[in-house]
Amino acid sequence: MILNWDMLQELLIVAIACSTVTVAFIQKTKRFCKKKSWITGYSFLVNMVLGFLFSKTFTSLENIPCLWVGFFSFIGADTIYRNLEGKLTTYTELRGAKKKDADMNQKQSETKTKNENTDIIGVIPRD
Numbered sequence: 001m002i003l004n005w006d007m008l009q010e011l012l013i014v015a016i017a018c019s020t021v022t023v024a025f026i027q028k029t030k031r032f033c034k035k036k037s038w039i040t041g042y043s044f045l046v047n048m049v050l051g052f053l054f055s056k057t058f059t060s061l062e063n064i065p066c067l068w069v070g071f072f073s074f075i076g077a078d079t080i081y082r083n084l085e086g087k088l089t090t091y092t093e094l095r096g097a098k099k100k101d102a103d104m105n106q107k108q109s110e111t112k113t114k115n116e117n118t119d120i121i122g123v124i125p126r127d
Helices: 005-032 038-058 063-084 091-116
Strands: none
Touching: 005 038, 005 063, 038 063
């Protein structure tokens, strides 16, 4: 019996990518579960469905290996979530950061323009 290491490696890589998507999806939608005990089942279902669809879309795997991707993403989701916790930013935070950067760049360009109009002695008169 020979273990197909290449296929296992491919399944795990796809499962890691899929798991990051499913963890974010579950975090956004878990509030619809009426009981906390349902979240595990909901997570399993989401990982199996999205894992299957994800691997069918982005790889050329057969049906059974696609189900393994869903299972691996369910098993590894907790570990990946812990690694990503606090590192994912929301769209609002990203927009706020871009606005701050734009404001800072504008202030820097205004300061640069002021400095170009002065020399060591002071303001250079323009005729």
